[in-house]
Amino acid sequence: MIEVSNLRKEYGDLVAVDGASFSARPGEIFGLLGPNGAGKSTSIGCISGLLKPSSGQVRVLGHDVVRDARAARASLGVVPQELALYEDLNARQNLQFWGAAYELRGSELKNRVQEVLEICGLLDRADEAVKKFSGGMKRRLNFGCGIVHRPKVILLDEPTVGVDPQSRVRLLDLVKEEAKRGVTVLYTTHYMEEAQELCDQLAIIDHGKMVASGTMDELRGMMGERDLLRMSGSFDPHSTEAAIAKLPGLELVSVDAESLMLATAEGSKRLPELFACLSKVGAEVRETTLSQPNLENLFIKLTGRELRE
Amino acid sequence: MRFVFDSARKDLRWLFADPTALILAIMIPLIIGGLMSTIAGGGDTAIPRARVLVVDQDEGLLSEFLQGAGGSAQGGDFLDIETVELEEGRARMDRGEASAMLVIPAGFSEAMLMEEPTSIELVKNPSQTILPEIVEEALQMLVEASFYLHRVLGEPIKAIAEGPEEEKSFFDDLRMAALAVQINQQLRALEKILFPPVLELETEIVREESEEKAVPQSFGMLFLPGILLMAMMFLSQSMSETLWLEKDKGTLRRVASTPQSMFGFLAGKLLAAFLLMTGISTAGLVLGVWVYGLNWTAIPLSMIWLGFSGCTIFCYFILLQTLAGSQRGGSILSMTLLFPLMMIGGTFFPLEAMPEWMQEIAFWTPNGQAIVQLKTVLNGSWQGQSLLLAMLCIGIPALITFLMTSMRLRGAFLHK
Numbered sequence: 001m002i003e004v005s006n007l008r009k010e011y012g013d014l015v016a017v018d019g020a021s022f023s024a025r026p027g028e029i030f031g032l033l034g035p036n037g038a039g040k041s042t043s044i045g046c047i048s049g050l051l052k053p054s055s056g057q058v059r060v061l062g063h064d065v066v067r068d069a070r071a072a073r074a075s076l077g078v079v080p081q082e083l084a085l086y087e088d089l090n091a092r093q094n095l096q097f098w099g100a101a102y103e104l105r106g107s108e109l110k111n112r113v114q115e116v117l118e119i120c121g122l123l124d125r126a127d128e129a130v131k132k133f134s135g136g137m138k139r140r141l142n143f144g145c146g147i148v149h150r151p152k153v154i155l156l157d158e159p160t161v162g163v164d165p166q167s168r169v170r171l172l173d174l175v176k177e178e179a180k181r182g183v184t185v186l187y188t189t190h191y192m193e194e195a196q197e198l199c200d201q202l203a204i205i206d207h208g209k210m211v212a213s214g215t216m217d218e219l220r221g222m223m224g225e226r227d228l229l230r231m232s233g234s235f236d237p238h239s240t241e242a243a244i245a246k247l248p249g250l251e252l253v254s255v256d257a258e259s260l261m262l263a264t265a266e267g268s269k270r271l272p273e274l275f276a277c278l279s280k281v282g283a284e285v286r287e288t289t290l291s292q293p294n295l296e297n298l299f300i301k302l303t304g305r306e307l308r309e
Numbered sequence: 310m311r312f313v314f315d316s317a318r319k320d321l322r323w324l325f326a327d328p329t330a331l332i333l334a335i336m337i338p339l340i341i342g343g344l345m346s347t348i349a350g351g352g353d354t355a356i357p358r359a360r361v362l363v364v365d366q367d368e369g370l371l372s373e374f375l376q377g378a379g380g381s382a383q384g385g386d387f388l389d390i391e392t393v394e395l396e397e398g399r400a401r402m403d404r405g406e407a408s409a410m411l412v413i414p415a416g417f418s419e420a421m422l423m424e425e426p427t428s429i430e431l432v433k434n435p436s437q438t439i440l441p442e443i444v445e446e447a448l449q450m451l452v453e454a455s456f457y458l459h460r461v462l463g464e465p466i467k468a469i470a471e472g473p474e475e476e477k478s479f480f481d482d483l484r485m486a487a488l489a490v491q492i493n494q495q496l497r498a499l500e501k502i503l504f505p506p507v508l509e510l511e512t513e514i515v516r517e518e519s520e521e522k523a524v525p526q527s528f529g530m531l532f533l534p535g536i537l538l539m540a541m542m543f544l545s546q547s548m549s550e551t552l553w554l555e556k557d558k559g560t561l562r563r564v565a566s567t568p569q570s571m572f573g574f575l576a577g578k579l580l581a582a583f584l585l586m587t588g589i590s591t592a593g594l595v596l597g598v599w600v601y602g603l604n605w606t607a608i609p610l611s612m613i614w615l616g617f618s619g620c621t622i623f624c625y626f627i628l629l630q631t632l633a634g635s636q637r638g639g640s641i642l643s644m645t646l647l648f649p650l651m652m653i654g655g656t657f658f659p660l661e662a663m664p665e666w667m668q669e670i671a672f673w674t675p676n677g678q679a680i681v682q683l684k685t686v687l688n689g690s691w692q693g694q695s696l697l698l699a700m701l702c703i704g705i706p707a708l709i710t711f712l713m714t715s716m717r718l719r720g721a722f723l724h725k
Contacts, residue, residue, distance in 0.1 A: 048566045049566060051724075073566060074568040078563065078566040080559055080562060082559045083558075084563040085558065086319065086558070086560060088327050089319070089322055089326060093319070097315060097319045100312060101312060101568075101569050102567060103568070129326065
């Protein structure tokens with residue numbers, strides 16, 4: 001179990017994480033979704049004990065990560081965003097070392113290494129130098145090194161970045177299997193599809209702040225059954241905002257001189273009425289995109305910008 | 310504690326998986342040491358000797374003098390004179406069996422005594438460079454000596470060379486006495502020049518008891534401690550850079566997220582360094598036994614001392630690595646320390662070859678201290694108290710730097 005309350009991390013004037021609070025239960029995959037630089041890795045760093053929080057509290061299985069760091073770290077398995085492997089050693093030697101770092105010894109270590117090699121699909125390449133592995137194989141081994149000691153809590157920091165689709169599916173399956181065993185998983189990503197497919201609970205983070213959290217259903221509920229309309233062209237923000245306000249059921253998400261974003265139910269049916277209204281205030285629409293309700297739309301609705309910006 | 314061994318095992322596996330750095334760390338000191346030893350004229354091999362074939366067609370007094378002088382005293386140290394017939398001499402020169410061949414023509418002695426023009430022929434072996442030059446130089450000196458001998462004792466020698474009067478087989482007593490008196494007078498006149506006052510110097514070598522059992526120093530033994538310590542220093546520098554590799558590969562962050570302490574992780578690196586250094590120094594010491602006749606009994610303590618000294622230097626280098634802003638910076642910083650330390654610490658040049666004031670400085674460097682003690686261990690004159698004192702002198706600062714490094718690893722270095 002992970003409990004984070006009012007977590008704040010500052011680097012001088014920069015606030016990387018600003019009052020984040022959430023909790024993840026055993027057997028649950030908790031997703032932290034946000035663009036690059038949103039504060040996801042900093043949050044993981046604070047939870048894993050690599051970074052000291054400026055304020056707030058983080059507890060892992062009831063152990064405070066600052067005051068009871070050793071006990072907290074012993075129950076954690078960390079899978080970092082960048083590969084953290086000894087590439088001149090072979091896969092077995094890597095797993096042996098990281099297992100030993102979590103006090104596994106003797107036959108227990110040997111058996112577990114064998115098991116993890118099998119789980120990760122690397123048994124036939126176990127004694128080969130890691131530097132000869134493909135990117136996907138390295139990612140799987142990176143994951144294996146994080147779970148070799150059977151941790152009760154796993155922190156995965158964007159583990160699928162730069163991974164081919166096949167290896168990604170394999171990795172996501174491995175994460176699901178760990179959750180099924182009752183492990184608490186904290187998973188950070190900026191891939192919307194991954195979060196939708198994998199996570200039971202989700203928190204959306206932007207500029208260090210949590211802008212929304214809940215189950216997938218709860219988050220969809222926040223968006224409502226509304227489509228997102230994105231228009232590009234030339235707009236006068238003040239007159240556009242005033243004109244939109246007169247149209248019932250249309251929610252203005254953002255507007256500037258070149259773009260307009262709106263949320264509305266049955267968006268395709270509202271288009272003629274909307275074009276007429278915009279035409280009256282002198283707006284010029286060059287392109288219109290309509291998308292169904294999803295996490296990305298919610299992120300845009302909450303932050304006014306795209307997730308991959 | 311067990312993680313220290315796990316960490317050491319991992320580091321050793323890591324180093325042996327790509328042994329390039331390891332090989333370089335061993336080869337560079339061997340090459341430098343070999344070059345230094347060669348430049349200094351070292352090595353325990355015998356002095357090369359020049360074989361000179363002499364074809365004496367003259368068989369006179371002076372030709373015998375030339376041969377005799379070449380084969381005796383200082384000339385005998387590097388010249389092997391062998392009298393041969395002309396044909397045999399040429400054949401052997403063609404086969405490259407001699408450095409030079411000297412042909413003394415018939416009538417050489419007579420011509421010299423009569424002060425008539427004459428010449429001798431020297432054939433040099435073109436496949437050799439130095440030895441024939443030595444022969445030529447030596448011959449020139451002998452020719453000059455013959456000239457001055459003639460100037461001083463020309464008349465009596467000429468009389469002896471001409472022999473007794475025609476009808477007599479021997480010199481009569483009067484003539485012989487006259488020649489002897491003439492030679493004696495000439496030598497007396499030149500006594501002060503030819504035979505300067507002889508000083509008899511009585512010397513007594515006073516040694517400490519412990520030095521009496523010492524192995525005699527040779528060039529090899531002079532350079533061996535430096536070469537061994539140089540290998541330890543290169544290895545320390547090279548291994549210290551693994552900190553940056555750990556950081557750049559993300560493994561350092563991963564270690565920091567485990568329940569293990571950075572102290573244990575670093576201690577593993579230190580243990581790996583110690584094992585590697587003792588292993589390499591053992592190989593070097595066995596070589597010392599084989600090549601330079603080093604005493605077998607000196608190996609165990611020398612091996613441990615070298616491992617310990619190398620580890621203390623490793624501690625300084627790892628701190629420098631954590632103080633640098635990048636791997637490149639760390640490399641430059643540690644190299645900046647490595648080479649001056651080797652130069653002034655008696656590692657690059659033997660302490661014995663350094664000026665006294667530099668020896669004083671060397672004594673205050675960790676490698677200087679290490680090398681001084683290593684020499685005593687190698688020649689069997691070590692004393693427990695001074696070894697322990699040196700161990701504390703270089704060990705305590707190293708321990709402090711080690712602790713500082715382990716603190717910096719989780720802090721400033723990890724988050725650079």
